[in-house]
Amino acid sequence: MAKSGDKYHHGNLPGALVQAALSILDEGGAADLSVRAAARRAGVSSGAPFRHFASREALLAAVAGEALRRLRVGIEEATASAGEDPLARYEAIGIAYLAWAFANPTHFEIISTRGLLDREDAQGLREENGKLIEATEQALRDAAGAGRIESRDVQSILIAGRALVYGLARMRLDGHYPRWGVDPDAVDPAAAGALRLFIESIRRR
């Protein structure tokens, strides 16, 4: 337990609730995550969380912000050694994104939950998301600037690439791979293969 003593006042309840929520997600599915469960794990009464988070959604947004921060850090680490070639960097971002999503399915589920980004109190979430988009966009624009890609419609490529990676991740989350004939043990290579195929198909030949 990460409780800082048995004081009446907790000290950092918001942070503790986010940590509790993340650990619940680690152990079980996203369905097991409730405000009350997070409060229990933080050793606090069921009403306490509402002093810091206006609603369950607000708590989820904070949890998603932290999860997204971890995703971004994971991607930065993985792409640090990707070299200078912008298209290789672009691909490395996608691969790292998929690897993280597959390794942390429940955290990823929270990140991509509908509408969380649009909440007024999701400032941290939006910032993290913005950083991620910026890095991706930068790599692709660099590649376009260096004449490495076929089409000049960079915006469409950006959307297609984003949707492809997001779709590959969500298909795993939503359990769609077996239905499309992918061996459960071969999901990672199949997804990586699909991504590489896309990159190859936009590369100038």
Added chain:
Amino acid sequence: MAKSGDKYHHGNLPGALVQAALSILDEGGAADLSVRAAARRAGVSSGAPFRHFASREALLAAVAGEALRRLRVGIEEATASAGEDPLARYEAIGIAYLAWAFANPTHFEIISTRGLLDREDAQGLREENGKLIEATEQALRDAAGAGRIESRDVQSILIAGRALVYGLARMRLDGHYPRWGVDPDAVDPAAAGALRLFIESIRRR
């Protein structure tokens, strides 16, 4: 009300519950859909649905089966006039899929809900899903057989295409488009553009 009288025995409660659930999805969000709400709308007590559906999930699976059937019918109608060219048919399927998902977001959300496909009692759902996959796969294999596509890695293209379309649809559901610089009024053309870009990039030139 589609009640068949005020008899004690309903006559077709399972069907009525599925219809009730679909109409609830039409009117509000997926969050408004509960077993009790469906029971209320069907004019029946809160325990009655459990005579026919073992759990909320089982009801959702039945609802998803019906929604998926409608999606498949919609796609079949839209692709009936797509001509003979297999790659054009493949594209038409994707466009029709997106059009339906955008027009019926809550129904689509139910369809793509995690784990529903794996339920033992989701027979109808699996059948519908299989038909859809078969049609898509057929069009792509025809295109490959006719030498219309660049790569011989049809399986990767199949997965990539599927993930792309699924991702484009889910990005809308999950509210991600604005963050990627897509004008809310231009989501449809942006998604269609991304899909066309993909098809162009796999076409043999």
Added chain:
DNA sequence: TCCTTTTGTAAGCGGTGCTCACATATACGA
């Protein structure tokens, strides 16, 4: 020190999924 503000508690409201004893209607064999 006193008093205000912040933060936690405990009880409670209406909602949920689900179960179970019971009531009712239908189906079917005698």
Added chain:
DNA sequence: TCGTATATGTGAGCACCGCTTACAAAAGGA
């Protein structure tokens, strides 16, 4: 036609949920 077995719906109730509210305790500034 009757009688009963079976299928189907009722209504109360359990545990849990998000959220509110009256109250209590701690923290911090005057």
